[in-house]
Amino acid sequence: MSNPSLAPTRELKLYRRPISFWWWLDRPAYFKFVVRELTCLFVGAFAILTLLQVRAVGEGPEAYAAFAAMLASPAGIGFSVLAFLAAVYHTVTWFPAVQTTIVLRVGEQRVPGSVITGAHMAGWLVVSVVVAYIVLRG
Amino acid sequence: MAETIRLEVSRYRPEVESEPTLQSYEVPYNKDWVILDALNYVKNQIDGSVTFRWSCRMGVCGSCGMMANGEPKLTCAVPLTDYDPTQPIRIEPLQFFPVVRDLVIDMSSFLEKLSNVKPWIIRDDVEATEAVEFRQTPVELDAYKQFSMCINCMICYSACPVIGLEPEFTGPAAIALAQRYNLDSRDKGKEERMDALDAHEGLWGCTFVGECTKVCPKNVDPAGAIQLYKMGSATDYLKSMLLPWGTK
């Protein structure tokens, strides 16, 4: 379709630096990126855990008690601590990312991303309180 | 003697060596200089064989991108005073690109990628027939203006790990430029551009590392452009699924 630029007429001996397996340790930002991506393991695991929890509720009080005991075991607590940290990390990295997919205008001015992120954070707080309220109402 | 600073310059002479080595030069620590001035001092006064690209010296031609202490920088826009004179500054070619010579990278792949995303106005009547401009309000201009500021300096490419891992990835600047045209009220080529970009090497290879935006010297925000692009494509997809009769 479009116009080509001529390839070199003699092959150049180009140097290509190999990428190390540890590339993600090269810059702090890369490391943070990898951590952010790995939070998804906990997200997936917790989704499945919730499925199991629902199933336990369906199976009756004993089944649910067993499930709750499992969560209270040291392993269960350990998992929850990690999962909680991962989930929060996911949340605080997610909203700034979402902001980039939204163009909002008020009059001629574009709403700054930080405002959109802030609104998400506020929404997060509200939603959390509502969920907690409903769960705890019983 | 006046204060000096050491530059450790990556040298690669393909005729005589198989991989780059660092060579040290002592240059004046001139408070009015940018890194590029220091390199030119080396070239003019010490070693005429040190090779790098530059032209405008005012941050607009996009030629002088290099790694300085591991960070991709537009060397004509970074003052020497950003660095501590007691420590050397390591100058290397932009990473993730094949090196032709010393600090010169091979960026031909970018030009190919750029052509592939069709960075021009697509509509039937672009050729001027009469002297009347297409109308475009300031708000419509603002919708794409930021993404049109790209100087093709390749700094974002050398910050994006996906480029390192998958060199075929279209990459931040080229996608941002495609999006620049998509968002231009005069353009009707979104569909055509999507043909090239709806692929793993196109849009979807980007995993939103976001470094491209952080290092961009011209505030182009390529990461944002790509995110918007994905969002647009996903909404179009959903629309066409939910309202198969409603898409134009």
Added chain:
Amino acid sequence: MAKRSLTPFLWFLFGGGGMVSAMLFPVHILLFGLAFPLGMLEAPGYEWLHALVVHPITRLYLFVFILLPLFHAAHRIRYTAYDLFRVQPSLHQPIAVVCYGAALAGTLAAGYTLLTIS
């Protein structure tokens, strides 16, 4: 519209999952994983939980709560395999199938459970 890949759709699920998990997971984990087991808060009784779960709105809520995050995780695992573990390009396709396949399986299981629970 020329033929498009499925990717925009998968990306949409990924995004939706990211949003759902960002908004809801911290509080769920905090409550069920930490506060109740550690006795920091008094856990709600079984009856209440059961009543909640069988409510139609909650069923829908839980379905979304599981479905989208599963696809979110599948998507990210897929790209992590590409970028972090640098799997060969020839394996890209199979990995994608496994990841989304697993998410789909989880979704079906969730659907079944939520429909049949009583």
Added chain:
Amino acid sequence: MASYSCDLLIVGGGGAGLRASIAAAEARPDLDVAVVSKVYPMRSHTVAAEGGAAAVIKSTDSLEAHAYDTVSGADWLCDQDVVEAFVDEAPREMVQLEHWGCPWSREPDGTVAVRPFGGMKVSRTWFAADKTGFHMLHSLFQTSLKYKSVKRYDEWFVSRLLVDDGRCAGVVAVEIATGEVHSILAKAVILCTGGCGKIFPFTTNANIKNGDGMALAYRAGAPLKDMEFVQYHPTGLPATGILITEATRAEGGWLVNKDGYRYLQDYALGTPEPKPVHRTMELGPRDRLSQAFIKEQERGRTLEGPYGHYVNLDIRHIGETVIDKKLPFVRELCLKYANLDPVHEVIPVRPVVHYIMGGVHTDIHGATPIAGLYAAGEAACVSLNGANRLGSNSLTECLVFGARAGRAAAEYVDGAPAPGAAVEAQASDEERRLRSLMDKTDGTERIADLRSEMQSTMEESAGIYRSGDSLAAGAETLGRLRQHARHLKLEDRSRTFNTEFISALELDYMLELAEIILRSGEQRTESRGAHQRTDFPARDDDNFLAHSLAYRNDDGSVRIEYSPVTITKWPPGARVYGKQ
């Protein structure tokens, strides 16, 4: 030595070259068009233009007014038929570029916005904030990508024109990445290689502006026209020469001396008003403003810093909002390169070499006297700019005359005969010359030393004010430098991307052009526009309402001839600024 061929070869990928390539590809889609450029096209110096591009578009304006401003700005040394064609085609070209996507700044109703500019009676300068050249170049480059009949030779350096029997038949070029020498045969060649500001020490011009194309044409036998006219822009940053665009003054900026006094009122440029007034004070033409600076300096009313004398450009009263909207790049440049914020501080500025009015002599279609050789843009002198170019006319010139040259050359191609055998011999000659320079090991002279000596010589002898003596003395020094330049010391032994070798070739061109500038200036014993002779302070229409044409004698010396100026509607008159 490999040989390539095409129908039409364009040397240069700046505004003029890209416009020419598109014009040719559109006029004749069947032709093989090639663009050779020593840098990637989007690095060309058109990218640095800031202020804007002039073309009549608003109903308050008229072609006549644009033409008159241009003619009087040029101190009547332009060809008026050229000016008329220019103002007439300018709007169409600018709209075309708009249709190609250039992000022009807009009025609220969506029409393009215009701003005032120096020496213009009406606001007619289109702008894209203060990065006009950048946006124009990228729009042109990106648009050019869609023409598949256009092939690019990026980072190839043209070192010689092949001319056989009075016809141009192609070029010899060095492929910079590999160091290989190639010939590219063509039925027609268009030179769009830009200006030569790097001949001077203190310039807004980029490293690549070495006047290559002018030297190539001159050596091939074409005359260079009006080379004594070098434009100093009144406002460059003292340390670097980075340009602070005229748009700062168009938006209301003031030039003040060390006492904070708007000194231009003392130099027949009108009386100060708080708001900018067309063709008055800071919106006078560049030659007058730069000359006023020197006079002010002689009166001891300028400031002095580590980089010489300067005055202040004050834009603080314009306010942050307007500055950020219309002059964001100025703010960015000041913050980065002068360490000050123009919203709160005055900007130190001094005149700086910016543009050359002269160039390769062409007719109104861009054709040079050598058959098949065309030129456009800053490298050419089609006689639009005369003795002083008005700001914002040259970007438009690149479009109008780039397109004209592209079309004319595409038309010429059909009748052009195949290149003769002599061409091959010339090409291998050139290859031998280049190889021996590349392999030279016995040199003693540093490129950088010769270059800076040439530059300071030019500033001393051919600055804003010159005299017969200074020009002659400069020419003598240059003669000596050219001797030294035969013994260049090259340290880089690699064939791969050898920039030192390219610099050596560029230095050779610049030395030749420097001498032409001096000789042309020496013979013009009058003052006109940018050429101010202290020994001949008056304009002399009887003898010098004429273009100078510099030819190369067989022995390498310069011969100056004169040709008449075309006058159509505007007989020579006085240049009056300030009061209308």
